[in-house]
Amino acid sequence: MQAGLRILKPHLVRGESKSAGKVAIGTVKGDLHDIDKNLVAMMLEGDGCEVRDLGVDIVPDAFVKAAQGGVQILCMSALTTTTMLNVNGINR
Ligand code: B12
Numbered sequence: 730m731q732a733g734l735r736i737l738k739p740h741l742v743r744g745e746s747k748s749a750g751k752v753a754i755g756t757v758k759g760d761l762h763d764i765d766k767n768l769v770a771m772m773l774e775g776d777g778c779e780v781r782d783l784g785v786d787i788v789p790d791a792f793v794k795a796a797q798g799g800v801q802i803l804c805m806s807a808l809t810t811t812t813m814l815n816v817n818g819i820n821r
Contacts, residue, residue: 730764734771741775748779753795754804755783760812769804778802789818 754770756763763785770780781800783791792803807813 731767734764734767738771741771747777749777750779750802751781751800752778752802752804753781753783753792753800754806755787755792756785756806756808757812757815758786758788759815760807760809761785762806762808765808766804766806769806773804789815 752773754766754773756766766782766785770782774780781795783795787805792805796803805816807816
């Protein structure tokens with residue numbers, strides 16, 4: 730999948746010069762799934778957004794810091810029923 734994504738990326742990301750907005754994206758604390766997050770990040774880039782990929786296993790505070798640092802949209806990914814609670818910080 731990761732190898733496939735590298736082939737797809739240039740076709741999904743078009744050369745935009747003007748930013749459509751700043752986005753931070755990451756997989757929440759306790760969760761290591763990232764194929765889905767990487768796809769969403771690529772789609773957003775393809776749509777002209779400036780995407781900051783925070784990575785996986787990201788603590789709530791890191792998302793808060795990203796928001797304070799000027800991103801307009803926070804995207805949080807969680808693929809398990811236990812880690813999805815970290816999207817709103819319940820497991821904090
Ligand atoms: C690949 C995979 C793994 C890989 C992850 C590799 C990687 N680098 O991501 C590995 C093997 C590491 C893994 C590990 C585990 N996994 Co897993 N995994 C999967 C699997 C098979 C596919 C997920 C995937 O990548 N799909 C491909 C993506 C492209 O599709 P998608 O998920 O639909 O993504 C779209 C949407 O979700 C949405 N989206 C996702 N995030 C976001 C964020 C935003 C902002 C937006 C807008 C949209 C969006 O857009 C995406 C793109 O279209 C699923 C089962 C399944 N068939 O879905 C289980 C699954 C998610 N895993 C599961 C489990 C339980 C685990 C483990 C706990 C297993 C274990 N006991 O160790 C560990 C957890 C490790 C951890 N701490 O995170 C369960 C979760 C069950 C549950 N009810 O919680 C699943 C559902 C399998 C199952 N049926 O049991 N896993």
